[in-house]
Amino acid sequence: MASDSKLEAIKAAKVLMVGAGGIGCELLKTLALSGFRDIHIIDMDTIEVSNLNRQFLFRQSHVGQSKAKVARDAVIKFRLDINITPYHANVKDPDFNVEFFKQFNVVLNGLDNLDARRHVNRLCLAAEVPLVESGTTGFLGQVTVHVKGKTECYECQPKPTPKSYPVCTITSTPLKFVHCIVWAKDLLFAKLFGDRNQGNDLNVRSVDGADSSKHTEDVFERSLEEDPEKYGRKIYDHVFGYNTEVALANEETWKNRRRPKPIYARNVLPDKIVLRNGNVKNGRTEESAISAMSSLDLSNPQDIWSLVENTKVFLEAVRLFIEKRLQDIGNLTFDKDDQLAVEFVTAAANIRAASFGIPMHSLFEAKGIAGNIVHAVATTNAIIAGLIVIEAIKVLQNDSPNYRMTYCLEHPSRKMLLMPVEPFEANKSCYVCSETPLLLEINTSNSKLRDFVEKIVTNKLGMHFPLIMHGSNLIFEVGDDLEVDVAANYALNLDKVLAELPSPVTNGTMLTVEDLQQELSCNINIKHREMFDEEKEPDGMVLTGWTAPTERDSHVTTNGESTANAASVMEESEVEIAPEIPGFTSGNKRKLSEIAEADAQETHPAPKNSTTNHEAPEDVDDEDIVLLDKNPETGNQKKVKLAANC
Ligand SMILES: Nc1ncnc2c1ncn2[C@@H]1O[C@H](COP(=O)(O)OP(=O)(O)OP(=O)(O)O)[C@@H](O)[C@H]1O
Ligand SMILES: [Zn+2]
Numbered sequence: 001m002a003s004d005s006k007l008e009a010i011k012a013a014k015v016l017m018v019g020a021g022g023i024g025c026e027l028l029k030t031l032a033l034s035g036f037r038d039i040h041i042i043d044m045d046t047i048e049v050s051n052l053n054r055q056f057l058f059r060q061s062h063v064g065q066s067k068a069k070v071a072r073d074a075v076i077k078f079r080l081d082i083n084i085t086p087y088h089a090n091v092k093d094p095d096f097n098v099e100f101f102k103q104f105n106v107v108l109n110g111l112d113n114l115d116a117r118r119h120v121n122r123l124c125l126a127a128e129v130p131l132v133e134s135g136t137t138g139f140l141g142q143v144t145v146h147v148k149g150k151t152e153c154y155e156c157q158p159k160p161t162p163k164s165y166p167v168c169t170i171t172s173t174p175l176k177f178v179h180c181i182v183w184a185k186d187l188l189f190a191k192l193f194g195d196r197n198q199g200n201d202l203n204v205r206s207v208d209g210a211d212s213s214k215h216t217e218d219v220f221e222r223s224l225e226e227d228p229e230k231y232g233r234k235i236y237d238h239v240f241g242y243n244t245e246v247a248l249a250n251e252e253t254w255k256n257r258r259r260p261k262p263i264y265a266r267n268v269l270p271d272k273i274v275l276r277n278g279n280v281k282n283g284r285t286e287e288s289a290i291s292a293m294s295s296l297d298l299s300n301p302q303d304i305w306s307l308v309e310n311t312k313v314f315l316e317a318v319r320l321f322i323e324k325r326l327q328d329i330g331n332l333t334f335d336k337d338d339q340l341a342v343e344f345v346t347a348a349a350n351i352r353a354a355s356f357g358i359p360m361h362s363l364f365e366a367k368g369i370a371g372n373i374v375h376a377v378a379t380t381n382a383i384i385a386g387l388i389v390i391e392a393i394k395v396l397q398n399d400s401p402n403y404r405m406t407y408c409l410e411h412p413s414r415k416m417l418l419m420p421v422e423p424f425e426a427n428k429s430c431y432v433c434s435e436t437p438l439l440l441e442i443n444t445s446n447s448k449l450r451d452f453v454e455k456i457v458t459n460k461l462g463m464h465f466p467l468i469m470h471g472s473n474l475i476f477e478v479g480d481d482l483e484v485d486v487a488a489n490y491a492l493n494l495d496k497v498l499a500e501l502p503s504p505v506t507n508g509t510m511l512t513v514e515d516l517q518q519e520l521s522c523n524i525n526i527k528h529r530e531m532f533d534e535e536k537e538p539d540g541m542v543l544t545g546w547t548a549p550t551e552r553d554s555h556v557t558t559n560g561e562s563t564a565n566a567a568s569v570m571e572e573s574e575v576e577i578a579p580e581i582p583g584f585t586s587g588n589k590r591k592l593s594e595i596a597e598a599d600a601q602e603t604h605p606a607p608k609n610s611t612t613n614h615e616a617p618e619d620v621d622d623e624d625i626v627l628l629d630k631n632p633e634t635g636n637q638k639k640v641k642l643a644a645n646c
Contacts, residue, residue, distance in 0.1 A: 002035070002393075009396040010035045016104040016129075017041045018091050018120055020067040022376050023110035023134055025055045026385035028071050031108075032079040034389050039082065040104070043068040044090040054378040092119050092464055098519055101127035106392050109133045110385075114159055118432075118462040119518060121146065121154035125433055126519035130395040134384050138374045141408035143387040145423050148433070150400050156427035166535055172247055173257060174356050177349065181369045184348035185334045188239060189341065191220060193321060193332040222322075229272060232318035236265040236311070240351050260356045268311045290324045292316035292343045293363070301363040307354050310347040317344035336371025345370050383408055383418070429545060431461075437510070437523040442541040444498040444506050444528045449476060452498065455539045461522070463515035470511055473503035498526075 002010070015036055017027060020043035031039055045067050047058045057074035058067070068086035076084060089095070092115075101107065101123045109131065111117050117133065124131040124146065131146040133154050146153050169175065170183050219238040222231045244262040247253065273296075292298075292313045298305065305313065317340055321329060325340070334341055346366035353360050367373065387406050394402050404420035413419060429436045440456060449468075453476060457466045468476040476490050498505035505511065507528035514521040524543075532540045 005397065006393055007035060010393060011037055013105045013392075013396050014038045014103060015040070015392065016101070016107045017110060018107065018116070019043055019110035019112065020055075020057075020071040020086075021045070021051065021110060021112060022054050022378070022381045023136060023384055023388075024067075025057045025071060026378075026382045027108060027110050027388055028057065028075050028084070030382075030385045030389050031392075032075045032082060032084075034393075037082045040085040040087065041068045041071060042087045042089055042091045042096065043071075044088065054376055054381060056378075091116055092517075094465075094517055096123070097517060098123060098126045101129050104129050106395050107131045108388050108392060110388075111135075115462060118155055119464070122432060122515075122518035122520050124148075125153055132388050132391045132395065134388050136376070136380045136384050136408070138377050139380055139408070139410040141380045141384040142406065143384055143391055144405040145391050145395060145403045147395065147400065147403070151403065151423035152426045153430060153433040155432040156424070156430040168535075173253065174352065174358065177353055177358055177361055177366075178369055180349040180352040180356070180358060181345065181366060183352060184345045185370050188348050189332070189334050189345055192235065192318070193329050193341075195330065228319040228322040229315055231322070232315040233265040235318065236314060236351075239348075240264070240355055244355060258357050261354075263307075263351060263355050265311060265315070268307055269315075273312055273315055290320050291339050292320055292347075293339075295320070301367075304360050304362045305347070305350065307351065307360075310350040310354070310360070313343055313347035314351060317347065334370065336367060336373065342367045342370065380408055387418075431522045431545065432520060435522075436545060437525055438543055438545040439525045439527060440541060440543050441527045441529040442498070443530060443532070444509075444526065446497055447541060448495055448497055449501060449505075450494040451540070453494065455541060456524075456543055457513055460543055461513065463513065463518065463520065465515055465517050467514045467516065468511060469514070470501075470503040470505060470509060475501055475503060475505075475511075 013036060015031065015038065017024060017031070017039060018041075020028065020041050024041070024043065028039065028041065043066070046064050047055070047062045047067055047070060049060070049063055051067075052058055052060065052063075055067075057071045062070045066086065066088035068088050072084040072086040076082070087096075091111075104127075107120060107124050107129055109117060109120055111120070121131060121133070123129075125148050128148050130148075131154065132143060133146060134143045135141065144154070145151055165179060165182060169179055170187065174180050174183065219234055241262045241264040244260050248259060248262070293301075295316050296309070296312050298309065298313070320340055321344070332338075332341065334345065336342060342363065346361070346363045349366055349370075350360040352358075361369070387408075391403065391406075394400075403423050405423050407419045407421065409417050409419060426433050428434055431438055440452075442452070453466065453468070457463050457468070465478050466476070467474065467478075476493055477486075482490070493501055505526055507526065509526040511524045511526060512521060513524060529542075532542070
């Protein structure tokens, strides 16, 4: 039973919930049942069938309707006397500005992506509203508290971003099935069915620069009258046969590696496919029903297909795309919910795996890896929602000594599944909540302003409406209300190299980048550098002073956010330790109690490296980890798996 003061705090609170999905549904219910009376919900999505198994406020009849609105209606039914205000909108909409955020006593996040989380963090900092942040991945979850001036902000610590693999591992020397999936999805599928104009290296790149680009261009072209199966066989022979032969010609590459085996369709499947007994009839067919598996009578997605079956699926999928989904070709990006795309990618990845001596996988497994799927666990969401409410109540009572970041573990540690940890103080080099300038090494004589805006301002700094200034000169700005000639001028600037801008950006320049909506401003010192390592520094520029993310997941390029890898590809070797940030060693971070102690002593700060009260598991096998304080006895840094999203 809550104390009177708690109840008062709860009753008086005005709360903003962002996200009404897996965590959000649980959270809204728990808030309502805990006595909260004024709740606002923002969610931009509509309800999908796949949400119904865990987002229990929604029913089949709600599919297609606003999550925020339906969630409100469902809860109001059993809590008639409370106010719930739904917004079917993106939290990044300009309407949700600092003024909007200021009206709330606390903001509670139940989001599923880094971009929106960073945005809410910035608005909370600007509006000085406490944020309780959360995430779940399967059995893992965490709740963290971020209060300006008291704890670190959400962006003080590195956040996992998609894992990138060296291009040559993907294109030439795959070692694991996940490498074959990335190749099949991001290179082959994209080349065949995506935007043709996008740069895409499907050639064999070997040390001596052997290149099959000429051959590639001819092969991927398809004349209208070309028989789809013949075309499929041509692609098959090129990517699994010819390219492998070219790669094999470079002995150096294979000195210490297992040599791949070229595979040609005619050897695996000499005769034309005749078996087409599925549900694909002439005329229009629903996209979801177009399936190579159905055509070929392969019903169990958990079966591991033979090389012959994979070859059939590959060829049949190509045929179906051409005959039934011609209008999609050229526009497709891989979608885990697109059955035919998943079938194609599974088959292509398996054939490549067979060629490189890597074990093949079922469609079910391949889909999990390709779609970065970790199945959501409703109970984890419920536990996390409960913890959010517990922390929210502490925040409302300003009970900072008792704030906790709580990690929900997969296996008990000292018989505990929930591990509370005291929040850390702010990272003094965090560009979001401190004023520390960043350093950008860039070639100012050949990098365009567009590269800077896209790779740094948008991707790395997460700004949506940036304004870039050099001293008092405005170089670039994004906004709906710009005068036509001003907008045209900025557009011209985008294609100029930095050193040739009207206000030239060269070695030693300091740029100021602001996002007015996020009320975030940071200074970037420019350092000219001639050369960059293509593999290690693919952006052609390096930003430091910024809390560089650890990497995870399976994409060729590192951009954006996604959920954790499927368990099947989580291997010890893939665990990456969060990079140490200069002046900000995780093990040296100070907890709130230490700050309080230091404040009390007024002289020396409290001892660093103190341990948490709770042992974290040592058998971390995930890529997403948080480093806690060092254990003074062993000197080991403790690690906790970090749940990405829900
Ligand atoms: N920028 C945003 N503005 C508003 N709502 C957002 C934003 N980004 C994400 N959300 C919402 O956050 C919720 C996250 O919930 P959840 O992780 O359960 O995702 P889901 O889309 O419902 O499920 P799944 O991804 O597993 O199919 C979603 O309802 C999503 O619409
Ligand atoms: Zn910060």
